Amino acid sequence: MRLRDRSIRMRKRRSHFRRSLAELESDLETTRVRIQQLENTLRGVVRNLDNISIGGPCRCGESMLLIRQKKIFCPECGYQRTM
Numbered sequence: 001m002r003l004r005d006r007s008i009r010m011r012k013r014r015s016h017f018r019r020s021l022a023e024l025e026s027d028l029e030t031t032r033v034r035i036q037q038l039e040n041t042l043r044g045v046v047r048n049l050d051n052i053s054i055g056g057p058c059r060c061g062e063s064m065l066l067i068r069q070k071k072i073f074c075p076e077c078g079y080q081r082t083m
Contacts, residue, residue: 046054055065055072063076073080 042054046052052066052068055067057063058065058074058077058079060074060077060079063074065072065074065079067083070083071080072083
């Protein structure tokens with residue numbers, strides 16, 4: 001009886017892990033799509049502004065660097081330098 005109970009618990013646990021994994025995969029895909037949408041939107045905004053472009057990530061890791069009139073700056077942490 002004890003072995004049967006253990007087997008039932010293991011099946012329930014595996015089923016729970018499968019559901020959790022499926023939920024995580026779904027959340028990850030939703031997040032990936034949202035990030036792509038935000039990147040496309042940001043590119044559209046930048047295209048409509050005068051003399052501004054997007055650089056690489058800032059050292060703070062919270063934002064991409066913006067480049068305007070030969071100045072590089074981070075809108076999140078305030079980092080700035082001239083080119």
